[in-house]
Amino acid sequence: MLLPVHERFVCQAKEKLSQDQRVRGLLAGGSMMTNTMDEYSDLDLIIVYDLAYQEQIMNQRLLIAEGLGNLLSGFTGEHVGEPRMVICLYGPEPLHVDLKFVTLEEFEIRIENPLILWEKDQEISKIIKETSPSHPYPNSQWIEDRFWVWIHYGTTKLGRGEWFELIDHITFIRSVVLGPLVLMRNGQLPRGVRKLEQYGVSELEELKKTIPLHGLESCYHALKSTIHLYQRLRQHSDVLIKEEAEHVAIAYLEKVYTSLIK
Known part of the structure; x- marks a missing residue:
């Protein structure tokens, strides 16, 4: 169930990111991808961008997060082994959003096929069609x-x-x-x-x-x-x-x- 607070944020994120020439698409994983969202769900979003802007994007990922809504607090995900991620709390109605920044090339190696919310030039759809996800299993x-x-x-x-x-x-x-x-x-x-x-x-x-x-x-x-x-x-x-x-x-x-x- 996509609640209004989720829907508003996704719509605003699509609008903002579609105006950024560096970004190739916005995807959703987690419970939004599996259509199992409830009132306690956060948003797991993936921002796919052009490799040519990698250094710039990684330096500006907190700034990009600030541009998507009223960011109350945000920090990068080194503590969970994922520095490409920005973990965010937006307000005034509290909403937890994980923003993961990946290049088109990095997206080829993934654990699932996320839901495509918006993309440029069908590049992401092509990768999903030509490559397969692989979820890590414990040894x-x-x-x-x-x-x-x-x-x-x-x-x-x-x-x-x-x-x-x-x-x-x-x-x-x-x-x-x-x-x-x-x-x-x-x-x-x-x-x-x-x-x-x-x-x-x-x-x-x-x-x-x-x-x-x-x-x-x-x-x-x-x-x-x-x-x-x-x-x-x-x-x-x-x-x-x-x-x-x-x-x-x-x-x-x-x-x-x-x-x-x-």
């Missing part, structure tokens, strides 16, 4: 090679009573490992823990057990639940199991916990 061996190191690290935080850090660490494992594996098992794209509640996954109760409270018992049991769920999900992948690392990490967790409850 099972990459996960296995790291998982038991992460469990050991979490156990050291358990031993020190650093609950906040351990809670964040378990959250990281849930987002990078458990969430994507559960989503794939349920026929969804591996996007962290996004919309797990809405997909009716059978692992939902197990995932809830990996969410700890601030304290020894809860954090210990959350770590144990994280291990058990991973072991079950791992059974469905072709992976070289790090048996010794697994044994050592689990034994260390039990040793540390036992020493703390004595």
Whole structure:
């Protein structure tokens, strides 16, 4: 459902960008692309531009964002590994908009086929027709090679009573490992823990057990639940199991916990 606040911004963005000779098109990803928008949806927009203006565009991307509406605050996306993106809050009616700036050449490598809102000379349509998107999937061996190191690290935080850090660490494992594996098992794209509640996954109760409270018992049991769920999900992948690392990490967790409850 495209709300008036979304529609107004998109119309204004199309009008502004179509007057910029450097820009070749405006696209929409996310929930607008899949027609699943609601009142809480943000806008994921892609501004495609001519490679000849790359340095200029990258230097001016915040200025371009300011020209699309009443920008209350905006910053670039280095913290999420995407410096080409400007993350924006517009007002006075609050609207979150992610603006991703890509060249025509960069657009050839993409994770999805976004919705074309406006384009010049059918260049973007031609790229979509001639190339295919590819969504990155987690590598099972990459996960296995790291998982038991992460469990050991979490156990050291358990031993020190650093609950906040351990809670964040378990959250990281849930987002990078458990969430994507559960989503794939349920026929969804591996996007962290996004919309797990809405997909009716059978692992939902197990995932809830990996969410700890601030304290020894809860954090210990959350770590144990994280291990058990991973072991079950791992059974469905072709992976070289790090048996010794697994044994050592689990034994260390039990040793540390036992020493703390004595």
